[in-house]
Amino acid sequence: MRLLSHVEASPEQMRILADTRPGFHLVRGAAGSGKTTTALLRLRQLCATRLNRRERLQQEEPVRVLVLTYNKTLQGYVAELARQQVSGSAGLVLRVATFSKWAVDMVGNGGLVDRVRTRPVIRSLASALPLPDDFIVDEVEYLMGRFRPEDIEEYLTARREGRGQAPRVDRALRKRLLTEVVSPYISHKEKCGWRDWNDVAIEAGRAGGQPVWDVVIVDEAQDFSANQVRTISAHVSGDHTTTFVMDATQRIYPRFFTWAEAGVQLTNAHVLRSNYRNTRQVAAFARGLVEGLPHEDDGALPDFLACDRDGPVPAVAVGRFGDQVHYAIRRLRNDIDLTSESVAFLHPKGGGWFDYLRQVLASEGIAWCELTRASGWPSGPESVALSTVHSAKGLEFDHVFMLGLNQQVTPHGDEEGDAMLDMLRRLLAMGVGRSRKTVTLGYKADDPSTLIDLLADGTYEEVRV
Incomplete structure (x- = not known):
């Protein structure tokens, strides 16, 4: 199966590649605008910049680079492309992984259960609520991924953007969801010794003694949860350059949050407007x-x-x-x-x-x-x-x-x-x-x-x- 063919950076992409400042950066654009290509070109540029500085300052520590994707299929694709961009670079540590794999490597997979196990429990707890089963499961995933456990009550008053206009979930329904579904679900997990993927994300964000990353690229970031973004932020170096690549129009999971509430202050936001892929x-x-x-x-x-x-x-x-x-x-x-x-x-x-x-x-x-x-x-x-x-x-x-x-x-x-x-x-x-x-x-x-x-x-x- 073919990979992306070699491409030269366009003037639009060159402006993004030239911005190597530390901090959080956002690259957004519609389908076909070259977001993944831009991310990989940016990966190569940032690695070269960091390696040159390492040599100039005669630093012993390697440049640590992390590329995160949402699912395994994209991870396999991006891994091949990323290694082509930075292969053979001495003094550089490159990790390409799904967020889930990266987080599990930090905190282990003991007691980890997937949606096949958790969704029937949520549906059972929500049986008395006047909402469709699948919608409730997604709503629970949305709110638990958006808020820290200690801040879960903020769901009652938060704006529910990105979740559609229907079914309507007013404050009374939100309260019932927290008391009749979320709290019992958390208790059920504790009783059974279960950990779901959101638990893993939160634990990984609090895991100490982990190496920090100098360059981070997050592809398809629109489908990462706020808790996952908080975890990424917890494991970057003091002068990191982290790039989120996304298009909210292609968001296919209930993940809406604002950058500010996830603790991310953007250094710059770049927009890709040309469509290189589609006719x-x-x-x-x-x-x-x-x-x-x-x-x-x-x-x-x-x-x-x-x-x-x-x-x-x-x-x-x-x-x-x-x-x-x-x-x-x-x-x-x-x-x-x-x-x-x-x-x-x-x-x-x-x-x-x-x-x-x-x-x-x-x-x-x-x-x-x-x-x-x-x-x-x-x-x-x-x-x-x-x-x-x-x-x-x-x-x-x-x-x-x-x-x-x-x-x-x-x-x-x-x-x-x-x-x-x-x-x-x-x-x-x-x-x-x-x-x-x-x-x-x-x-x-x-x-x-x-x-x-x-x-x-x-x-x-x-x-x-």
Whole structure:
């Protein structure tokens, strides 16, 4: 599976690379604006600057560099690229990891439980609340990740930006959530000897005796929680340079917080406006999915006016799932060069939802690899990747297929401004934005996802298969 090709820094990126001052920096931009590329170029520049200073001052301590990503798939991808940027540098210690792995290495994984264990407990405790189960689970994750344990009562009066307009959660419901769900959940964890991922983040932030980091790059920072950001801040050197790279429009987890409340005072904020990845047609298609969502300060809409390339109009295949798959295979055979181009099949759920696709790819003799939760970037010759949309965050491919977009795989509430629908809109737009050349969506005519209705007229071609 191909990595990003070598690129020269643009004038827009050069301005960011030139800012090597200590402190916290923010780089934000829409999908396709080169955020990950900029982060890696900045990594190389900051490492060179620090190494030169180390040699000039004849310092013995190495320059310690930390690159953090949100998930394993992106970690494997970024790790390969990061090592290409700074490989062979004497006097430099480079660590590329997910936040979770980095934190666990500090505090251990004893008693650690994942969402498969915690979510049923939260749902059971919340059974009397007049809110959807999935929404409550996300709300609990949101508030516990945003506030320190000792400050959890601040949830009662805090602004709930980034969580949608519905369901409405007034002060009375917030109080019930704290007393009927959060407090019993914390007690349940203590009784069972459980630690969840937020506990690990908090413990890691308080862990003493840890080495500090001189250069830190945090990619896809919009999906880090406030407690995770506090932990990062607790382990940087006195003259660190830390860069958060993000786009709030692509936030797909309930993580909203302000930099100030997380204890971060930004030295500078940089904006990437050009779209280097997408064609004008792909960017226009993605923009229609998120246009009208609540604006967030660190977000940016996909901008087709900022693209410099044209390409085919995205296709939307309508028919039975098997027919969608065989349409995609014909595209692979007739329109795509698998010796030089990359292809991603993305799906909101993944796993067993890819079973039929795997069978067809195998019968056609088309090699593929799985990206979801992969801790290392695939090094084989495969040009076709299968992944959940979540795991594709930060990646890019020449061609993107998202088939089987039926209502069953995109459930949400019915109220205007529903938080789950807003999240799904961001998720689908993020998946579309992974494409450099073409996008193909697919759905069954008698069970379309409501997201299909949000596609902007004139931005795609419907194909009956």
